[in-house]
Amino acid sequence: MEKDQDKILSDVTTGEYKYGFYSDIEMDRIPKGLSEEVVRIISAKKNEPQWLLDFRLKSYRHWLTMKMPTWPNLKIAPINYQEIIFYAAPKERKNPGSIDDIDPELKRTFDKLGIPLQEQKHLAGVAVDAVIDSVSVKTTFKETLAEMGIIFCSFSDAVKEYPDLVKRYMGSVVPYTDNFFATLNSAVFSDGSFCYIPKGVRCPMELSTYFRINSANTGQFERTLLIADEESYVSYLEGCTAPSRDENQLHAAIVEIVAEKNAEVKYSTVQNWYPGDKEGRGGVFNFVTKRGMCKGESSKISWTQIETGSAITWKYPSCILRGDNSTGEFYSVAVTNNYQQADTGTKMTHIGKNTKSTIVSKGISAGHGQNSYRGLVKVLKNASNARNYSQCDSLLLGDKCGAHTFPYLEVDNSTAIVEHEATTSKIGEDQIFYCNQRGISTEDAIGLIVNGYAREVINKLPMEFAVEAQKLLQISLEGSVG
Amino acid sequence: MLIINNLKASIGGKSILKGISLNVKPGEIHAIMGPNGSGKSTLAAVLAGREFVEITEGTVTYLGKNLLEMAPEDRAKEGIFLGFQYPIEIPGVSMVNFMKTAVNEHRKHKGLDPLSASDFLKLMRDKKELVEIDSKLANRSVNEGFSGGEKKKNEIFQMAMLEPKLAILDETDSGLDIDALRIVANGVNKLKRPDNSFIVITHYQRLLDYIVPDVVHVLYDGRIVKTAGKELALELEEKGYDWIKKEIENNVVS
Ligand SMILES: Nc1ncnc2c1ncn2[C@@H]1O[C@H](COP(=O)(O)OP(=O)(O)O)[C@@H](O)[C@H]1O
Numbered sequence: 001m002e003k004d005q006d007k008i009l010s011d012v013t014t015g016e017y018k019y020g021f022y023s024d025i026e027m028d029r030i031p032k033g034l035s036e037e038v039v040r041i042i043s044a045k046k047n048e049p050q051w052l053l054d055f056r057l058k059s060y061r062h063w064l065t066m067k068m069p070t071w072p073n074l075k076i077a078p079i080n081y082q083e084i085i086f087y088a089a090p091k092e093r094k095n096p097g098s099i100d101d102i103d104p105e106l107k108r109t110f111d112k113l114g115i116p117l118q119e120q121k122h123l124a125g126v127a128v129d130a131v132i133d134s135v136s137v138k139t140t141f142k143e144t145l146a147e148m149g150i151i152f153c154s155f156s157d158a159v160k161e162y163p164d165l166v167k168r169y170m171g172s173v174v175p176y177t178d179n180f181f182a183t184l185n186s187a188v189f190s191d192g193s194f195c196y197i198p199k200g201v202r203c204p205m206e207l208s209t210y211f212r213i214n215s216a217n218t219g220q221f222e223r224t225l226l227i228a229d230e231e232s233y234v235s236y237l238e239g240c241t242a243p244s245r246d247e248n249q250l251h252a253a254i255v256e257i258v259a260e261k262n263a264e265v266k267y268s269t270v271q272n273w274y275p276g277d278k279e280g281r282g283g284v285f286n287f288v289t290k291r292g293m294c295k296g297e298s299s300k301i302s303w304t305q306i307e308t309g310s311a312i313t314w315k316y317p318s319c320i321l322r323g324d325n326s327t328g329e330f331y332s333v334a335v336t337n338n339y340q341q342a343d344t345g346t347k348m349t350h351i352g353k354n355t356k357s358t359i360v361s362k363g364i365s366a367g368h369g370q371n372s373y374r375g376l377v378k379v380l381k382n383a384s385n386a387r388n389y390s391q392c393d394s395l396l397l398g399d400k401c402g403a404h405t406f407p408y409l410e411v412d413n414s415t416a417i418v419e420h421e422a423t424t425s426k427i428g429e430d431q432i433f434y435c436n437q438r439g440i441s442t443e444d445a446i447g448l449i450v451n452g453y454a455r456e457v458i459n460k461l462p463m464e465f466a467v468e469a470q471k472l473l474q475i476s477l478e479g480s481v482g
Numbered sequence: 483m484l485i486i487n488n489l490k491a492s493i494g495g496k497s498i499l500k501g502i503s504l505n506v507k508p509g510e511i512h513a514i515m516g517p518n519g520s521g522k523s524t525l526a527a528v529l530a531g532r533e534f535v536e537i538t539e540g541t542v543t544y545l546g547k548n549l550l551e552m553a554p555e556d557r558a559k560e561g562i563f564l565g566f567q568y569p570i571e572i573p574g575v576s577m578v579n580f581m582k583t584a585v586n587e588h589r590k591h592k593g594l595d596p597l598s599a600s601d602f603l604k605l606m607r608d609k610k611e612l613v614e615i616d617s618k619l620a621n622r623s624v625n626e627g628f629s630g631g632e633k634k635k636n637e638i639f640q641m642a643m644l645e646p647k648l649a650i651l652d653e654t655d656s657g658l659d660i661d662a663l664r665i666v667a668n669g670v671n672k673l674k675r676p677d678n679s680f681i682v683i684t685h686y687q688r689l690l691d692y693i694v695p696d697v698v699h700v701l702y703d704g705r706i707v708k709t710a711g712k713e714l715a716l717e718l719e720e721k722g723y724d725w726i727k728k729e730i731e732n733n734v735v736s
C-alpha cells in the first residue's frame with residue numbers, strides 16, 4: 001500500500017508551471033549590484049523629487065546596519081546582493097500611455113498571461129495596472145475611475161501627480177526601519193500601484209495589479225499604497241508570475257493599506273511566482289511585507305491570499321486595528337509542492353476597543369514541501385472586548401512533506417476572548433480510490449478534495465477570480481498524486 | 483458480461499483468492515455468500531482495480547476486454563460500479579460536486595456534453611426519489627457524518643445516478659434495519675434491466691428475500707465451493723456455514 005501511495009504522490013507532484021516563458025523585450029537595465037550610487041541611479045531614472053531620494057538614502061543607510069532575520073522556519077541559501085540587477089524596465093516608446101506604443105512583444109506577453117491591456121471584453125469589470133520587472137507599463141480604466149475621483153495609477157505617476165498623498169501615507173504603516181526586506185525595498189523600490197478612494201465612494205470595479213518578473217538576475221521591488229478614505233469601499237487584487245529559471249530571483253515588496261473611518265478594503269492575492277523545478281532548482285524568493293492600518297472607527301481590512309508559487313514564501317499580511325470597532329481578517333491558502341517552502345501567516349494587533357479579527361489559514365503540503373503557519377494575535381492594554389478567532393488547518397499529500405504551526409498570543413487585556421483551532425489531515429488513498437471508482441481520475445479527485453478543503457477561503461475571492469484560483473490550485477498540485 | 487477464469491490473488495504475499503471462476507451474463511443477478519474473511523471483498527477489490535491486491539494467476543474479461551489492464555476510473559466509466567462495504571468519507575467535497583464530476587466524466591467517456599446545472603439537479607432529484615434517499619444527504623459532504631445506513635443508501639443513490647452495466651454490491655445490507663434494507667433492495671430491483679447485471683455480496687440470506695438471485699455462490703477460503711440456484715441461500719440460512727465447512731473437510735464438495 002505504501003509503495004502505491006508513493007507512486008501516486010510522486011505523479012501528482014510533477015505538474016508543469018504554465019507561465020515559465022520568457023519574452024524578448026527591449027530592456028533598459030542598470031549594472032548589477034547594490035550601492036548608494038545604485039540607489040541614486042534608480043531615483044534619477046525616475047526623475048524623482050529630492051524628498052524621495054532622501055527617503056531612499058535614509059533607508060539604504062539603515063539597511064546596511066541590518067542582518068537578514070533567521071527566525072522563519074525556512075532553509076535559504078545566502079543571497080548575494082551584488083549579483084542582482086536592481087532596475088530593469090522595458091525601453092520607453094515615443095508616446096507612453098497609448099496602447100499602440102507599447103512594445104508588441106509586451107502586449108503579447110500579457111495576452112499570453114490572460115491579462116488584457118486593452119480596456120475590453122472579457123475582464124470588463126476589472127481595471128488593471130500591469131507591472132513588468134521594475135515599472136508599470138499600463139493602467140487601464142484610469143479615466144473612467146477618475147470621473148468618480150478614484151486615483152488608480154502607477155506609484156511613479158503618483159509621486160509626480162499626487163506627491164502630498166504619497167508623502168503623507170508612504171511609510172506610515174510600514175516604516176522604512178520595519179524589517180530587513182522592507183528596508184531594502186524602501187531603498188530600491190522601482191514601481192508598483194497607487195490607489196486612493198475618496199470619501200463616500202464605492203469603487204465600482206475590481207482594481208488589480210499584475211506583476212511579472214521577466215529579466216534574468218533581476219530583483220523585483222514594488223510598492224503598493226492603497227488609501228480608502230472615510231466611508232469608501234474597494235476590492236483589490238494582485239497576481240504575479242515569472243519565467244522558469246535555474247537561479248533564484250528575489251522579490252521583496254511592500255503593500256501598505258490605510259482605511260479611514262467606516263472604510264472597507266478587501267485585498268486579494270493570487271501568488272503564482274515561478275516555484276522552481278521538481279528538484280528545487282530556481283524559483284522566486286518571495287519576501288513581502290503587507291500591512292493594513294484600520295485607522296478610523298469601524299473600518300475593515302480583509303486579506304485573502306492564494307499562495308501557490310515561489311520557491312520560498314515569507315509573508316504575514318497583517319492588520320493594525322487602531323480604530324474602535326474595527327475589523328481585520330486574514331484568509332489564506334498556501335500550497336507547497338516539490339521543494340517549495342512557505343512561512344506565512346498574519347499579525348493582528350488590537351489597539352482600539354471592540355476590535356475583531358478572524359484568521360483562517362489552510363496549508364497544503366505535497367512532495368517535499370514545507371508549510372508553516374506563523375501568527376501573532378496581540379491585544380493591547382486598552383483594547384477592551386477584543387475578539388479573535390483563529391483556525392489553522394493543514395492538509396498533507398504524502399509523507400515527505402511537512403506542516404507546522406506557530407501561533408503566538410500576547411494578551412494584555414482581561415476582557416479579550418481569543419480562540420484557536422487547528423487540524424491536520426491527509427488525503428487518503430481510500431478517498432482517491434473511492435473517487436476513481438466513480439469515474440473520477442486521481443488528478444480530478446485531488447482537485448475536488450483540495451478545492452473542498454480550501455473553499456472557505458476561495459469563496460472570499462472576487463467571483464471573477466475564484467474559478468481561476470480553483471484551477472490554479474489543481475494545476476499547482478498536478479502530478480502530486482496520480 | 484463478466485468472465486472470471488481461475489483467478490488467484492494475494493495481499494502482501496498472503497494468498498487470498500485461490501482460483502475463482504465465475505460467468506455473469508447480461509440480466510443476471512449473482513449472489514456471493516460466505517463467512518467473514520473468505521475473500522468476498524477482495525474479489526470486489528480486484529474487479530474495481532485496487533492495486534494493493536496482486537493478481538498472481540487467471541484472467542478477467544469484461545465485455546470482451548481484459549479488465550485487469552484497465553485503470554480503476556476507466557472500469558467505472560465502462561460501467562462497473564462498486565458499492566463499498568465501508569463507504570469512504572470525503573470532508574469538504576459536497577455530494578453535488580462529487581456526483582456532477584462523476585456523471586460528467588461518464589458522459590465525456592460516452593462522447594456526450596456535460597449536463598447543464600439544471601438538468602443535473604433534475605437528475606439528482608429524480609434519482610433521490612427512486613431510491614427514497616433523504617434529500618438533505620445530497621447537500622452534505624460525501625458520506626461525512628452519515629450513519630451506517632445513510633452511507634449504504636448513498637451507495638445505492640450513486641449507483642442510480644451512474645446507471646452501471648455491472649454493479650457489485652459489497653454487503654450493502656449489513657447494518658441496515660428492515661426499512662433501509664427494503665429501500666436498498668428496491669433500488670436494485672428498479673434499476674434491473676435485461677442488459678445489466680448485479681453481483682450481490684451478502685452475509686445473510688434476508689436481503690435475498692427482496693432481491694431474487696439467479697445464481698448463488700458460496701465463497702470459502704478463497705474458493706467458490708458451491709454454486710446453485712436461489713434455494714441454496716435458504717439452505718445456508720437454515721444450516722449455517724458450518725455445514726459447508728464440514729462438507730469441504732470431508733471432501734464431498736463438487
Ligand atoms: N488490506 C488488506 N491487507 C491485508 N490483508 C487483507 C486486506 N484486506 C483483506 N485482507 C485479508 O484477506 C482475507 C479476506 O478478506 P475479505 O476479502 O475482506 O473477506 P470478506 O469480505 O469475505 O469478509 C482476510 O484474511 C483479510 O484479513
Ligand SMILES: [Mg+2]
Nearest residue numbers: 522523567653
Ligand atoms: Mg467483506
